Amino acid sequence: MTTDTGLYQELILEHDRERHGHGLRDGGAAESHQRNPVCGDEVTLRLHVEGDRVADVSWQGSGCAISMASASVLHDVVVGLSLDELGERIELFRETMRSKGRQPIDEDLFGDAVALSGVSKFPARVKCALLSWMAAEHALDSVRAA
Amino acid sequence: MSSTAAPLTEAELAAIRSDFPQLGEIVQGHPLVYLDSGATSLKPRQVLDAERRFAETRTAAVHRGAHTLAAEATEDYEDARMRVARFIGARDDELVWTSNATEAVNLVAHAIGNASLGRGGAAAERFRIGPGDEIVATEQEHHANLIPWQELAARTGATFRWIRTHDDGTLDLGHAAEVIGERTRIVAFSHVSNVVGLENPVAELVALARAAGALVLLDACQSAPHLPLDVKALDVDFAVLSGHKMLAPTGIGALYGRRELLRDLPPFLTGGSMITTVTMEGADFLPPPQRFEAGTQRISQAVAFAAAVDYLDAVGMERIAAHEAALGARLAARLAEQPDVRLIGPADSPHRVGLAAFTIGTVHAHDVGQLLDEQGIAVRVGHHCAQPLHRRLGVTATARASAYLYTTPAEVDALVDGLDAVRRVFGGR
Numbered sequence A: 001m002t003t004d005t006g007l008y009q010e011l012i013l014e015h016d017r018e019r020h021g022h023g024l025r026d027g028g029a030a031e032s033h034q035r036n037p038v039c040g041d042e043v044t045l046r047l048h049v050e051g052d053r054v055a056d057v058s059w060q061g062s063g064c065a066i067s068m069a070s071a072s073v074l075h076d077v078v079v080g081l082s083l084d085e086l087g088e089r090i091e092l093f094r095e096t097m098r099s100k101g102r103q104p105i106d107e108d109l110f111g112d113a114v115a116l117s118g119v120s121k122f123p124a125r126v127k128c129a130l131l132s133w134m135a136a137e138h139a140l141d142s143v144r145a146a
Numbered sequence B: 001m002s003s004t005a006a007p008l009t010e011a012e013l014a015a016i017r018s019d020f021p022q023l024g025e026i027v028q029g030h031p032l033v034y035l036d037s038g039a040t041s042l043k044p045r046q047v048l049d050a051e052r053r054f055a056e057t058r059t060a061a062v063h064r065g066a067h068t069l070a071a072e073a074t075e076d077y078e079d080a081r082m083r084v085a086r087f088i089g090a091r092d093d094e095l096v097w098t099s100n101a102t103e104a105v106n107l108v109a110h111a112i113g114n115a116s117l118g119r120g121g122a123a124a125e126r127f128r129i130g131p132g133d134e135i136v137a138t139e140q141e142h143h144a145n146l147i148p149w150q151e152l153a154a155r156t157g158a159t160f161r162w163i164r165t166h167d168d169g170t171l172d173l174g175h176a177a178e179v180i181g182e183r184t185r186i187v188a189f190s191h192v193s194n195v196v197g198l199e200n201p202v203a204e205l206v207a208l209a210r211a212a213g214a215l216v217l218l219d220a221c222q223s224a225p226h227l228p229l230d231v232k233a234l235d236v237d238f239a240v241l242s243g244h245k246m247l248a249p250t251g252i253g254a255l256y257g258r259r260e261l262l263r264d265l266p267p268f269l270t271g272g273s274m275i276t277t278v279t280m281e282g283a284d285f286l287p288p289p290q291r292f293e294a295g296t297q298r299i300s301q302a303v304a305f306a307a308a309v310d311y312l313d314a315v316g317m318e319r320i321a322a323h324e325a326a327l328g329a330r331l332a333a334r335l336a337e338q339p340d341v342r343l344i345g346p347a348d349s350p351h352r353v354g355l356a357a358f359t360i361g362t363v364h365a366h367d368v369g370q371l372l373d374e375q376g377i378a379v380r381v382g383h384h385c386a387q388p389l390h391r392r393l394g395v396t397a398t399a400r401a402s403a404y405l406y407t408t409p410a411e412v413d414a415l416v417d418g419l420d421a422v423r424r425v426f427g428g429r
Helices: A010-018 A065-078 A083-097 A107-121 A123-145 B010-017 B045-057 B068-087 B101-116 B122-127 B147-156 B173-179 B202-212 B259-264 B299-315 B317-336 B365-373 B387-393 B409-426
Strands: A030-036 A041-050 A053-062 B095-098 B134-138 B159-163 B184-190 B215-219 B238-242 B253-257 B275-278 B283-285 B341-343 B355-360 B380-382 B398-402
Touching (some): A010 A065, A053 A083, A053 A123, A065 A083, A083 A107, A107 A123, A123 B365, B045 B299, B095 B101, B101 B215, B101 B253, B122 B259, B134 B147, B184 B202, B317 B341, B317 B355, B317 B409, B355 B365, B365 B380
Parallel strands (some): B134 B184, B184 B215
Antiparallel strands (some): A030 A041, A041 A053, B238 B253, B380 B398
């Protein structure tokens, strides 16, 4: 079902339930733990790299439906990307989320993340959606620094 | 609360509500149901008018300048102090203006820290703490009445200890009797927890502190707006107030301190307006309360704070307490009867104010708050600046509904009924 504001679309609730990529797997190239001090939501994310590619993203965390669904969507979107593409995709996702609804999500690039479109109209929830993406960005920075 | 005063009648409640312009707001297409007064209260026209009137006709710096407006502004400012002091049963030289309650706690903690470094001379020796001394707070505390004490302990070498809560979040008085002892120098606790929503047994805790010869600081942020408060009857040494939680604007709070304690306490913030003589070698300080009010003060906010307590006095704190006790009992009882709701604290306590925190199923509090917001219902979600208490309760976040004198029983019902939207979206998780 879709609620009045369109925030809790069925696709979001599905990802919140299914949590693609959930569970930390061995052998990550880098790991990041991110916490939202306002609500206590947290995500630990591992970036698994083969050559120049994202081989896998494994994560665990607890939080609201938006933050958990966003981590699940992130997994689906970024596995298989090159590291440069990952960096660009994170940047674009952040811009979209901070656009206050003005910049739509490109379905070709972001797949199920289109369901998160409504979040950008709620400034208080943007950081929920960004939590796992920030973790991915920090992990990517660590991979590049290594 | 075991008040004998009559709750507000429907006509009185309607008249009160008409004083609060924000109650007419439409949120997400619905009339606002404001159940977040524990975070900050709405403001009545009378308070807004008082602040505006001062700003439009009396703007001038206080305690300096010889012109007419400066004298009038000073009079208004000091008159405001007297009215707020009387509201809590204090003398007017026992009330120090602060930015908020957080600053008030920090003022006491830092002043004691300064005394511990030898500032304030022989008179301040009574405040000196160091290794071997203990500072006691509770597991229930808001971070504002917790971290300043942890930090004071770290700076002075004193030991920070805390009184545990029971599984339901209420204070463990048996443990309090173990923790508070001859080494205890300071006992800090909240009058009403901003999460559990119950009035704490002040008399028992004060008795333990007195037996130990310790100072008592009471966090009255969640009590002063809602219950008759008499700091002398409670026999506490310090108490802190938050203006914006009791109809006043943001940016103003107050510290109550017993006269002889404020007299001997060295200052925290220093600078202009708190001195007598200044040389290049040092300075002498004014007596309290000015000693603790460095720099240009929040004048229009103080004036508005006085208008706020006048408003509360006109309604009557006993009646406000009775009104909110009825709302709190309704809120707790209705939440407790929902099979998927976990109410924080006991459902049937006579000590509950108009506040209740809860979780529903395994749904995150943020999602609960969002789905209530879609219905125009404003609640607080998160850890409410009480992370240790939430950890103790085994939850990362709760939703919290909090009432005030303008809250109606229908709004309490709207909240409980509004939880159906959470069940629809999350399918009974």
